[in-house]
Amino acid sequence: MKRRTFLGSIAATGVGAAIAPGLIAPATAQAATWKKRVTGADLDTNSRWQVAGTDLGIPYVLENGSIGYLFGDTFNTPWPEQPNNDWRSPVMLRSAIHPGAAGGIVFDSAAKVAGNGRAPEIMHNGHNGIGIDGLWEVTVIPNDGISFPETGRQLVSYMSIENWNSAGPNGPQWKSRYAGLAYTDNGNDFVRTNLKWFNSGDNLDPFQMWTMQRDGDWVYVFSVRSGRQDGPMMLRRVPWERMFSPEAYEGWGWNGSNWGWGRPCSPILNGRFGEPSVRRLEDGTWAMAYLNCATGNIVTRTAAGPDQVWTGEKVQVTFAQEPALYGGFIHPWSTKAANGLHLMVSKWTRDPAGHSTAYHVSQYAGSL
Template identity: 70%
Template structure:
């Protein structure tokens, strides 16, 4: 079983700290229709991306039909996708209307092959498959999902590689032999991805697996050549200038959780991630993917709501007040027994 992302404490924090984002609603759980309709009870991540038809797909990680991952007969699945065409700014917040791979109600299946402590389909042992991000292409009707093949959940958890999977029907994805292998030191900075299309290019920001200290890198690829690794261009510094088509140079250094980058409707680029040094969910902004990023703004403080991680930006967010919509996971444990006390995804609302 995977390890808790954050079993730790931060003594001495000021309880009055409040970030710019506030809790809106819990989106998954054994008491909600995600369980009743699609057997999605305990789950995490909920990474939102624009589908080829303009609706939003939400990618979930290790998913169970039980409230907690450690319960027996839990029907472990990953990744799973729920969908919604509801504006997250509506009074009721995000409401899911369907699940990939099932018509109407029914057990939401894995959208791609998962080794589940077995063969990844390419001859490599993997524990699980965790999604990074997705992107839809209205020109072709296809979707591409970036994922991680998990090698070891021992913190900092390690991947075999980051890979791509493609779907032509929006329901089932085929894992491609297009991979960015991790190294033996678990230090490759191209493992946890976030992707954003802008015109003819898809911009990819990536960091190390396992939520650990290291660099953030930037690449881009033509939208119609994402499965062609030779078409990828790095953003790099040659000693005098920054430019494309160079070996990647770190654009940021930090202790990064999963990054999330989206271009908002006014042209602002927003970035969100868990800062593992402060344990806060933070955002930055920039005028473009290859422009300077602002200092961090705290969206949710650790002491405001402990054991949060993620912070994935909904694509329909704007730079207006109270129109930043974040998908935020919580996995908490009883400090005495270690048993799970929370494993779900919530919607938060804030401002960049």
């Protein structure tokens, strides 16, 4: 099974990402510190749910108010290359524990599991074969989740991966075939819809990796290209009740004199982005995190609103702290208080021969 190449080691060049005019600001020193590792073959994620080697851990609020954590390619072995590894993706663990508690995040259940037992993938995955839509699919990778207490429904945005090995200006990078939405009305069984936002043949479509945040009647969708490559970040919004209606998505665009909704999307930022993560905090602050693939650091920005000016990057976790790091997903219970920011950070390291030596997720705490 071929796997995606992460860019943490490549990014050590220190070349800065291109930032939209007016948003350039010097990066601050690292702010976040390691709190705990939350997945691994030696932890209860394996003994209880057979979640040993895994990545991402994207946290979002469930319809009952607790937190679901979406994991990508998951194995019952410490890392992917080992035989009989029980490959699954996506997998969801849950927790009602506040990440700021003394013991950090502690998982209490898994989706589709009554008590303890193997956590299965929550939606169909083609696994290096023909998927449910008749298209070749290497795997399914979650990008974000969102829930609607009014209806009890949850949605997960995901990528259907076409290959891990597309050539590009920054080296090998993965190519998604399309971005999609899946839903569940029972909190466990996610159904992949027929909605597809197809990637372009040259892998440059900027609507492939989504992060979603609701504010009132609208869901705001921030998206970038697949593969952690150079490109724009785009912003759209859609009424929360119409997320299955592509025509209802409005772009945030510049017409040459001002910004406005209902236009073709214009880049709100430019850079070499990893997966974006955006959350609206309780005090109304909007926070964004992503891996800056040019510097190898996980950084954050803040804004007064989704369509307002974003601050310059603040470095939270460096590649020196966590070699081969990626992710950097904001916990929705984060705050602007000191050490009130909680990030899920993935690590996948290999030895010189290419064998994995670590593949897991850790919790970091920092400040915005």
